Each structure stands twice: as C-alpha cells, then as structure tokens.
Amino acid sequence: MRLLIIEDEQALLDQLAKLLEREGYTVEKATNGEDGGWMASEFALDLAIVDLGLPDISGVEVIRQLRADDKSYPVLILTARDGWQAKVEALEAGADDYVVKPFHEEELLARVRALLRRASGWASAEICSGPFTLDTRGHSLKRGDTSIELTAFEYKVLEYLLLHAGEVISKTRLSEHIYDEETERDSNVIEVFIRRLRTKLDPDDSLHPIETLRGQGYRWSLPRG
Structure with missing residues (x-):
C-alpha cells in the first residue's frame, strides 16, 4: 500500500513516515500544500494523511482539489485544532x-488500517453476507425478509464484524471502535453483546455466523454477498 503524508512539521513528518514504513507501507512525503496537492493528484495512492495547518495552501483546500480531480482514496486529516x-x-x-x-x-x-480495509471492501450502504443484509444508512438488519431488532450497541458490534468479515477481531479492538474515549470499557460487556447477537441472528444454531477463537477474539464467518 502506498501512502502520502502532507505535514509541514519535519520532525513529525519523519516520525510518521518511519512508523508507517515499519508497518510495511510505502510512504511519500510533502512538507507543504502545493507539493502535497500535486502528489495527491498525480501519484497512485491508497491513502493520504493531510495536516490541516499547512503554511501555504490549507489542508482543506488540498482535500477539495483532490476530490475535484476525482481521487476517491481515503483521506485522514491531522489537526491541532480543538474546535469542531x-x-x-x-x-x-x-x-x-x-x-x-x-x-x-x-x-x-x-485508523489508517480501518480506512484502507473499507476502501478495498465494503463500499455499498447495504452489506450482504449469507442471508443477512445490514443497512448502514438506516441501521437496520434483515435475515431474508425478516427484520431483526438490534440495540444501538448490538448494531455497532455487528457492523464492525461485518465490515471486517473474515478477520479475527479481539475484544480490545472491538471495544476501541464501538465506545467513545470517555466510556469505561469492559470486555465482559462485549461477551454479552456477542451472546445476544448470536441468539437474535441464529436462534436455531444453524449458521454460526460469529465464531469465537479462544484467546484471540471473534470472526464473522459467512461469505460476502
């Protein structure tokens, strides 16, 4: 995977490049919006990391331009600004x-891994796997033509497992993606959600859509639709 970092703080730019290269990514670097914008439009990239506070062209303008150029790869922004x-x-x-x-x-x-996975996998608002259809816009689930009612947290757990179907997802990783930073996380609660989902999705215990891998986590086992 080829990534671009646009960051004017040289020390942080080098730190990020080394970090991502250690993870096996190929990294391109730019220290200003003009160079970064050109690279973002001209290079074959899988993802861009863009600082908002660039010294010449703002990060927002860089993003607008690459979207205007029909570049659809994910963009992760870095910002020191606390304001929403x-x-x-x-x-x-x-x-x-x-x-x-x-x-x-x-x-x-x-966050980089999540964006890359989503970009290479589930693009549709409706995620189909086996007999299940998850509507990510309406936050609803069907098994065939039958609707299945989910609580908000049950939906979050199921959506994450489906988006990463086939991957082993640890309790820790799952917790990081369904709770906000202010919430106290309890792995036992994850087990409760998984148990309730299994009961709702597979009451006759015939499909086994959610596997447990002891000591590792959970995996959505059904094929993509």
Whole structure:
C-alpha cells in the first residue's frame, strides 16, 4: 500500500513516515500544500494523511482539489485544532476521518488500517453476507425478509464484524471502535453483546455466523454477498 503524508512539521513528518514504513507501507512525503496537492493528484495512492495547518495552501483546500480531480482514496486529516468547526469543514470537503494532535501512534495506525480495509471492501450502504443484509444508512438488519431488532450497541458490534468479515477481531479492538474515549470499557460487556447477537441472528444454531477463537477474539464467518 502506498501512502502520502502532507505535514509541514519535519520532525513529525519523519516520525510518521518511519512508523508507517515499519508497518510495511510505502510512504511519500510533502512538507507543504502545493507539493502535497500535486502528489495527491498525480501519484497512485491508497491513502493520504493531510495536516490541516499547512503554511501555504490549507489542508482543506488540498482535500477539495483532490476530490475535484476525482481521487476517491481515503483521506485522514491531522489537526491541532480543538474546535469542531475545523473538523467539520475538512470532513465536508471530503476527508474520511481525523486524528487530533498529539495522538497515540497505535490510534493513528488503527485508523489508517480501518480506512484502507473499507476502501478495498465494503463500499455499498447495504452489506450482504449469507442471508443477512445490514443497512448502514438506516441501521437496520434483515435475515431474508425478516427484520431483526438490534440495540444501538448490538448494531455497532455487528457492523464492525461485518465490515471486517473474515478477520479475527479481539475484544480490545472491538471495544476501541464501538465506545467513545470517555466510556469505561469492559470486555465482559462485549461477551454479552456477542451472546445476544448470536441468539437474535441464529436462534436455531444453524449458521454460526460469529465464531469465537479462544484467546484471540471473534470472526464473522459467512461469505460476502
């Protein structure tokens, strides 16, 4: 996978490049919006990481331009700004996610991986797997023609497992993606959600859509539709 980082703070740029290269990514770098914008439009990329506070052309303008050039790969923005307005502006311009500086390296890596997986997999608002159809717009689930009622957290767990079908998802990773940062996380609660989902999705115990891999986590086992 080929990534572009546009960041004017040289030390942070080098830090991010080394981090991502250690993870096996090929990394291109730019220290300003003009160069970064050109690279974002001309290079074959899988994802761009864009700082909003660039010294010449703003990160938001870079994002607007690459979307105008019909570049559809994911964009993760970096921002030191706490205000929600800057984040909303960048998301409206076409960014897919954001990380606020200072950030934990593992958080950034997790967000990069998630964006890449989504870009290479589930693009439709309706996710179909086996007899199940999950409508990500309406937050609803059907097994065949039968609707299945889910609580908000049951839906979050199921959506994440479906988006990463075939992957082993640990309790920790699942918790990180269904809870906000202020919520105290309890792995026992995840087990409760999984148990309730199994009862609702597979009451006759015939499909086994959610596998448990002891000591590792859970995996959605049914094929994509």
